Amino acid sequence: MYSIGIDIGGTNTDMGLVRNDGTIIARSNIPTNAYTELEPYIRDIMGCIAKLMDDNNVEKIEGIGIGAPNGNFYTGCVDNAPNLTIKGVLNFEQEMHKYMDVPVVLSNDANAAAYGEMVYGGAKDLDNFIMFTLGTGVGSGIVLDGKLVHGSTGGAGELGHCILIPNGRQCSCGRKGCLETYTSARGIVQTYCELKGIPVTADIDSKMIGDLANQGDPIALKTWETVADQLGLAMANSVTFSAPQAIFLMGGPTKVGEPLLKPLQKAFDKYLLNIFAGSCQIRMSQLKANEVAILGAAALIKMKTNN
Amino acid sequence: MYSIGIDIGGTNTDMGLVRNDGTIIARSNIPTNAYTELEPYIRDIMGCIAKLMDDNNVEKIEGIGIGAPNGNFYTGCVDNAPNLTIKGVLNFEQEMHKYMDVPVVLSNDANAAAYGEMVYGGAKDLDNFIMFTLGTGVGSGIVLDGKLVHGSTGGAGELGHCILIPNGRQCSCGRKGCLETYTSARGIVQTYCELKGIPVTADIDSKMIGDLANQGDPIALKTWETVADQLGLAMANSVTFSAPQAIFLMGGPTKVGEPLLKPLQKAFDKYLLNIFAGSCQIRMSQLKANEVAILGAAALIKMKTNN
Numbered sequence: 076m077y078s079i080g081i082d083i084g085g086t087n088t089d090m091g092l093v094r095n096d097g098t099i100i101a102r103s104n105i106p107t108n109a110y111t112e113l114e115p116y117i118r119d120i121m122g123c124i125a126k127l128m129d130d131n132n133v134e135k136i137e138g139i140g141i142g143a144p145n146g147n148f149y150t151g152c153v154d155n156a157p158n159l160t161i162k163g164v165l166n167f168e169q170e171m172h173k174y175m176d177v178p179v180v181l182s183n184d185a186n187a188a189a190y191g192e193m194v195y196g197g198a199k200d201l202d203n204f205i206m207f208t209l210g211t212g213v214g215s216g217i218v219l220d221g222k223l224v225h226g227s228t229g230g231a232g233e234l235g236h237c238i239l240i241p242n243g244r245q246c247s248c249g250r251k252g253c254l255e256t257y258t259s260a261r262g263i264v265q266t267y268c269e270l271k272g273i274p275v276t277a278d279i280d281s282k283m284i285g286d287l288a289n290q291g292d293p294i295a296l297k298t299w300e301t302v303a304d305q306l307g308l309a310m311a312n313s314v315t316f317s318a319p320q321a322i323f324l325m326g327g328p329t330k331v332g333e334p335l336l337k338p339l340q341k342a343f344d345k346y347l348l349n350i351f352a353g354s355c356q357i358r359m360s361q362l363k364a365n366e367v368a369i370l371g372a373a374a375l376i377k378m379k380t381n382n
Numbered sequence: 383m384y385s386i387g388i389d390i391g392g393t394n395t396d397m398g399l400v401r402n403d404g405t406i407i408a409r410s411n412i413p414t415n416a417y418t419e420l421e422p423y424i425r426d427i428m429g430c431i432a433k434l435m436d437d438n439n440v441e442k443i444e445g446i447g448i449g450a451p452n453g454n455f456y457t458g459c460v461d462n463a464p465n466l467t468i469k470g471v472l473n474f475e476q477e478m479h480k481y482m483d484v485p486v487v488l489s490n491d492a493n494a495a496a497y498g499e500m501v502y503g504g505a506k507d508l509d510n511f512i513m514f515t516l517g518t519g520v521g522s523g524i525v526l527d528g529k530l531v532h533g534s535t536g537g538a539g540e541l542g543h544c545i546l547i548p549n550g551r552q553c554s555c556g557r558k559g560c561l562e563t564y565t566s567a568r569g570i571v572q573t574y575c576e577l578k579g580i581p582v583t584a585d586i587d588s589k590m591i592g593d594l595a596n597q598g599d600p601i602a603l604k605t606w607e608t609v610a611d612q613l614g615l616a617m618a619n620s621v622t623f624s625a626p627q628a629i630f631l632m633g634g635p636t637k638v639g640e641p642l643l644k645p646l647q648k649a650f651d652k653y654l655l656n657i658f659a660g661s662c663q664i665r666m667s668q669l670k671a672n673e674v675a676i677l678g679a680a681a682l683i684k685m686k687t688n689n
Binding site for chain 2: 313
């Protein structure tokens, strides 16, 4: 059986034809920012899907899963996503059903990543875990009893906006001290620059700080220790909520390896409430960076077909 | 239909015969701390239950629900509760089944309170909410999709031990800065004494600080504003997890009324991530203080009989 995974970004819309074993058979993409209206955008997406199926002799798909900013699981809409050139509340499900009568499921990208990990990745054996995605921002997806936590609004699982340090760093959300301001790629750069005593500059990125740390640079190492302490605290706090079996990490900054992961385990153990000691592992995502968005989106369809 | 609710405390074990409409028909109790072995303790509990049923001409009950420190929903055991004189892992379910073949369900008291609110109290119309209980400690119970969140260990929903202020006040759990150290009855007294510049003393309790605030005492008012700010932050953080429809409050300190509730709403609104604005109400528990423990315990049985 096959399904379609669609990853909607502000610049590009990536699509993939995904086989049930988690293999992406073929890909396609269109420029999201070339569109200002939903109808032509969906028409072109559905054209790509038809071609992907046709080229690969696939006559039937299980459904279409979509990872999108502000993607709402309950309504099948993308709700006023600030970084899309198509404005308003966009009813993807309804519009796609004009072309193809298959289930259409939307969620945000971090939720999709978490679900993808369960269906195709390193969480196949788990039904209770949390995924933290570190990147431009910090996202999260929470799986409880084998189901994604959407909450009453559809917007649950925003742990990047848990306030970690009251009155801390200014966050783009308007509040202060969110986890994201410390452990996103940008937050990590800020910490490095603060420790080095230099202004924050666009010349430095988290990858460079990772390389420096792996070369033994003491300020870079201190940066990752600081990030590990902050992330470890946030992870331990999240355990008090749902007592997960594991916390998964993915995203660019997690690729640094030891300089982050060693102090992270230490911080997590230090901050974990004693009744949870030993009950929750730290694991790395087992999905490839260039596949997770499409696989995660495709995995979403399993929510409709398995329930 | 009837069920039995049992509230196990370190000093007393309270039992109640509960009718399906949430009326406690009759009560009974035994001194928990008179026992050091499980068998005689359960024998005496079951004797009380038999008498409660007999006295009220009840021939059949739906089950026995138990709210207990370290009560484990999955195993039916109380696991090494530090404040009980009966030590070890206590298999209540197994022991009770020697006397009566009905479902036996255990959970901790905050979870029971949350579930009781849904079955008998102010959350009958909700399937997604969080209960914070303020008392000697701070407990919480999380209901998601109409089910209590137990997590992988059975110990989920310990939001009183979310670290609110990194490196903050020393908590009895061994870590620092837990919500409980600020918004428990004891934490509130500490804040008042700090603001007043006096040593923490056993002569002051949170009820007195409440009375002082309602009389207009500025330091007492400032105390509740501080507590409101801390609790509001913790509540807003919990919304990022499960996007509940409401957060319920119960326990002695919440009885102060306006001095807490007015600044609490303000703090909650201030700290709530914008995407959740207006989606989550603050509500007070609708169960009576002297009934919640038994009703909550009795409600737990609905988890087994409804699923």
